[in-house]
Amino acid sequence: MLARLSYALLWLCALPFVLLRLAWRARRQPAYLRHLGERFGHYAVRAPLPVIWVHAVSVGETRAAEPLVRALLAHWPDHTVLLTHMTPTGRETSENLFGREPRVLRGYLPYDLGSACRSFLSHFRPRVGIVMETELWPTLLASCSARGVPVLLANARLSERSARRYARWPALTRMTVGALAGIGAQTEADARRLGDLGASGVAVTGNIKFDISPPDALIALGASFRQRVGGRPVLLAASTREGEETLILEAFRAQAPDDAMLALVPRHPQRFDEVARLVEAGGLKLQRRSDEAPVEAETRVWLGDSMGEMFAYYAAADVALIGGSWLPFGGQNLIEACAVGTPVVLGPHTFNFAQVAELAIAAGAAQRAADVDEGMKSAVALLGDKQARIAAGEAGRSFAAAHRGATARTMAIVERLFAGS
Incomplete structure (x- = not known):
């Protein structure tokens, strides 16, 4: 009872700061x-x-x-x-x-x-x-x-x-x-x-997330995204968190083939404009998903500034780097990528999805990298190896289905x- 009373008093004391944060x-x-x-x-x-x-x-x-x-x-x-x-x-x-x-x-x-x-x-x-x-x-x-x-x-x-x-x-x-x-x-x-x-x-x-089926409408939207890009290889940075975009953009600029495009989807919509400025400051040509325009051949980064379309981004990508795992945020959900057959590259920080990450790696659906540079190297290698991508994609679908x-x-x-x- 004393613990609950102390908690209630703490809440009352904290309320002005909670409202300021809001x-x-x-x-x-x-x-x-x-x-x-x-x-x-x-x-x-x-x-x-x-x-x-x-x-x-x-x-x-x-x-x-x-x-x-x-x-x-x-x-x-x-x-x-x-x-x-x-x-x-x-x-x-x-x-x-x-x-x-x-x-x-x-x-x-x-x-x-x-x-x-x-x-x-x-x-x-x-x-x-x-x-x-x-x-x-x-x-x-x-x-x-x-x-x-x-x-x-x-x-x-x-x-x-x-x-x-x-x-x-x-x-x-x-x-x-x-x-x-x-x-x-x-x-x-x-x-x-x-x-x-x-x-x-x-x-x-x-994990109930294994029971989420990729909606047909989003898979069709992913095919539409892919048509906008054309035949270029697409690397997806999915649900990225603050500080990760800078590291990913630097590694992409240094390692990715000239014809490759980075689809960059920040986790939080309030950061879309901030991330757009990061891309432009780095000298990479940017387009936004919200522009509803064909992706130009010289565009290197396509900003996924939309909500509720992650399945479509995964369906359009050749390889996915999972955000939240490159800095100590604990990682983001990788099950959606596996469910649509997109090979996954994870960073070292996956404590929020620890067992899912290890099971996906053991199944051959995901790879782990020690840092962003190593992760980009693995992703680029997959972009150049169609058979490895197909094998990882099939492993991902089987992995997702087995845990429903x-x-x-x-x-x-x-x-x-x-x-x-």
Whole structure:
């Protein structure tokens, strides 16, 4: 109880700084200031009852939740699914994925303040909650437990780094994971780390991201992208993070064949213009995907300044360098590349996708490099070796197919929660 009280007091003290950070982020992305009342538990939209609540903090979690949300809609046709997020890009992703589905509503999850959490639960009255990956909010989960709302932590992953961070607050962490009605972990290692923090009854369900099927429309868009480029080799730098683009551009300029083109897709849309300036400052001719123009022969970098089209970029590429893995960000999802048969080159930092990365390497679908220069060397070698690319692409498709089924295993847990609610 003392731990929870201390946490609540810390939140109250931190709230002015949280709001300042929100305002600071809004300088780059004004959407952060929209729907501000929702962050304090005040909502204009009202969901028809009964409600299944799914929380997906940002873009990656929202895309991972897609197979599960579609399964929920199919299994409980009389229910509304409420998707909550913490970022505008997560919210925009859910609009792109489910915008035409009238039974999917969306909003921001409130800050972890007692009054805001109670207001959220009173307004929507969810029967069951599903939190994607590792969003553990002590006050919210305690409020759910007090109201008899069972919450499942689905597709749960916990790196060693995150586990050490949670372990600094042992009493609060034990209470928080103890408030969960179920946990579906991605891997045995994730389950073990969650158990070490005090979680009980953890099931290993696998990674729901393997169940995401490449949409036909995006595969067709990828073919259209490829037609714009022509017969030139295409190297994709996918979901890059701040600081990585400079390293990748330098390595590309030094090592890539003159006819090769780099498709550069930053992870965060607020950085599109910044990355464009980096390319132009380096003297490489740039075009943007948003221009909807044929790619000129002298264009060296094609900036992927769009959202929700990653499958199309992978489908258009010969080889993909996975962003977030070249500097210590923990890596980004490589499953989509494997699913469309695009060979993958990873950097040294993949702690957010540790098992997936190692399994993909073991399957022959991915290679690991020690740094960007070595990664570019590997990518260029694949560009010049068609048979190696074909073999890696086929290995990727087989790897992705072999690990499907997490959605069904997660749904089995959700059914048990419904039965007990």
